[in-house]
Amino acid sequence: MVTVADSRREEILAWLDEVKDPEVPVLSIRELGVLRDVEVSGDDVVVVMTPTYSGCPAMHAMEVDVVATLARHGVPNVRVKTVYAPAWTTDWISDEAKAKLAAYGIAPPARVEADELVPLRRRAPVACPYCHSVNTIVRSEFGSTACKAILFCNGCHQPFELFKAI
């Protein structure tokens, strides 16, 4: 049975699709997996979120956006609850969302590798999001944001970003 609270929850989740990651504006916080759940109890709404990285500086901006977006839709009593478990993983990003990343020029994350405790060696080659060549090299393991690395494509001579798989 679909209760009033359930349909309210669905409605709020749909509105929250308007909130994008400020550092990856092509994905909503829902697609990114940062938005975990919405708890509705009467007029009170609790939005449950988890950060991508422990020190993600965009988290605060996303929380402010969540509250502002719901206020625009007439939801005043919103509280954001941050949870850390289960830990965020790029495996939560759907194939559809990964396609959006690629179209935006960010190579999507591969599936998280089988869990070797200490991966002291590098992993499989990454395809260029522009020309799809796998003749690419890592320029920098760390990029403009905590969640990305910087690569260079030898095929089309274009630098591009990779969404790190974690």
Place this chain on the structure above:
Amino acid sequence: MSGNRERTGNREQGTGNGDSTDGWVAGARPATATSGIVENPFFEYLLRVADDRLVLGHRLSEWCGHAPILEEDIALANIALDLIGQASLLLKLAGEVEGKGRTEDALAYFRDAIEFRNVQLVELPNGDFAATIVRQFLFDAWDVLVLERLTAASNQALAGIAAKALKEAKYHVRHTAEWVRMLGDGTAESHARTQRALDDLWPYTTELFLGDAIDAEAVASGSGVDVESIRPRWREMVEQVLGEATLTVPKDGFAPRGGRTGRHTEHLGRMLADMQSLARAHPGAAW
């Protein structure tokens, strides 16, 4: 480099520091450099886990705008961000466990050096790029092993933070291991600097594996790591990478200690003076 030279100046201070951890006997209250009494051992334990990250994260942040190449400037700042983010979560939890209303900011900015519980390794000045990378690699290799065990902590909040931090730490160690190889197996100059950094820093790694009553209590409660037990695995990982880097593993010997009970090198106080100045000049400042 000047950083390395400064470091060797600690030796005398460091060697006399072992008493409080080694002299503890079962049944007695473990002593610390601050009050002599530990009221809340788990709070104390969480400070240890948090302070390593806070202090090392701040040290790395000192490279921001100064690293040898842009990519490494970004990398060091990113690793710093991860470590400081982890510290923030852990200090928040510590404040809750303490139950005296101290926030993560209060614990980060309003404790003095003697109240910090990090190992001395992480507070040492950055030195040159080789020293920073070697210190980071030695720490990261230890950190993945510590965090892996903490993911099974009976304290769910600690387990959650550890699972998140472990993902980050794995990324860090891959990066720093790669740099140790490049620098060690690089030019004569990079090799010499990296070996010198390793020789200087090696003594400080002993403290990573010294447990005391606080650790034992945390382990007994299911929320701690028996650090001694992870040493063989750490050595294996470190020796593998150092071997590939054509570096020589230093001999064990001189082993400064005391950070876990608040006995630090002279460098921590100077670092904190910088790190805490804004918060102390403008208490409660927000931006």
